[in-house]
Amino acid sequence: MSDEPILKIDHLGHAYGKFEVIRDISLEVPRGVLTALIGPNGAGKTTFYNAVSGRFRPTRGRVYFDGRDITGMPAHRIVSLGLLRSFQITNIFPNLTVIENVLVPLVLQHGRTYTLWRGLGREKALYRQAEEVLDKIGILEDARRPASELAYGDKRLVEMAIVLARRPKLVLLDEPTAGMNPEETERMIRLIRELAERFGTTIFLTEHDMKVVFSVAARIFVLHQGGLLAAGDPQTIRNDPRVREAYLGGAADA
């Protein structure tokens, strides 16, 4: 069971009309290995994530998560199996407090969705768990503030807390450092490294900042014009002439 890859993609493709945004992608993400998906802008990274996480049904191929075929399942069912994602644009509940942001996934996870007659304040166990997550991520002191009041980088951390509260088996992070200043980026990289260990979660991220990718990922897939161009460890990818060409537009020949 544990040798089985956490995510297995089989000939995945998605087309809008006749235009294929991604095509024939087959890859495996091993359990516990910090994996990255890179590629120039427009390579299809976000489309790939959307097809995997259930935003839409891919037009071709299958997606297997934790040994189960999840192709075409609605997003919330995929989440309940343990696959969660973050978004390129910060995606939180702005007018709820930070701790309420984290309580939302915990209410769902603990089957309190239709608990109508009990005060939320009496769910002490959920509050404790939410505080624990915020503490691990380092924003516990902001717990009672509305999320909209936080600095940009901290809002991204709130989203990380929302995603990690359910203790997912696999997390897809879509450009976790997008829009961050160097200091915030540094903090996020450290966090991603720690999280993989502390939460026992496999992380699969996209990123266009190569520094981030090469400093955190153990395994890298390169997407180019909708197809898979290369796969391997950071050293292999760094030295792959096709990858250089894709990124530098032929400059590698020189």
Place this chain on the structure above:
Amino acid sequence: MRTTPSLRAGRLGFGAALLLLLVLCPFLLPVYWTLILTEILIMALFAMSFNLLLGYTGLLSFGQAGMFGAGAYAAALAILKGGLSLWLALAAGVLTAALVALVIGYLCVRRDEIYFAMITLGFGMMLYTVAHNWIELTGGSDGLPLAAVPPLTFFAWEVSLFDPRWMYLFVLGVTLLGTLVLWRVVRSPFGLLLTAIRENRDRLAFVGASVRNIRLAAFVISGALSGLAGALFCLFNNMATPDFMHWGFSAKPVLMTILGGAGVFLGPAFGAAVFFALEQATIQITENWMIILGAVLIPVVIFFPRGILGTILHRLNAGRGKSRE
């Protein structure tokens, strides 16, 4: 959502004072004002049930009178054809409205924003037409007049609601019950998910919620309580008419909520009181009191988007925050 002890004590004190005042009203005021207050209470319950959707879940239901009217007709029919008691007539109103909400909601909750508003409006209009044209059941445009409202019974104790003061106290009790239900719901884990839908339904779906089912549950709860208000309105007026289902009636809770403030629990109730106060103040001057309502509504929307009660509470809170610093 956690409350500090002082806030809690303040809330309890305010609630107790308000309740005492409301109970004393019919003994201090002339009958005319007791009647007006009864209607305010019923409309306050209607508007608060509507605001579970608008203020908490972020859904503008423009067909809420459909559930209100369903509750009214069910109560009337329960008394006229079923010969049921007062409490059972209320229960019939609530259950029928919940059932109607379940059907309409099932077809509406997949849609967002303006599409949701338009579809609920469409169903509301259909229900109005049914009430208007199905003469054998609803009495058509004449409605269903009640010869007599069943007495209010509580174990061996019994009193006639013909006395406006007893009618007022009965309506007050039922409205409080409905308000308590709403209060519990918005403070529950389910209530947190409702606000999460309002804030960001996409994120909610991607942390594992079926947004559609949660919205449907909210729609049914809201509809059931609108139906309770409708059943009360039927008893209060001694009849149910198609007007209760007209789309113009659906606009009332919308206006009251905007006046009072969608972001505050009691905002819609406050708005209902302002609505009637304005009507009473202007109706002696002109029959076209809607002009005055419009003249008040427009500046409220432009300058006080939180509504009147919402703005007052916001100012108070801001003031308190400053004094603490």
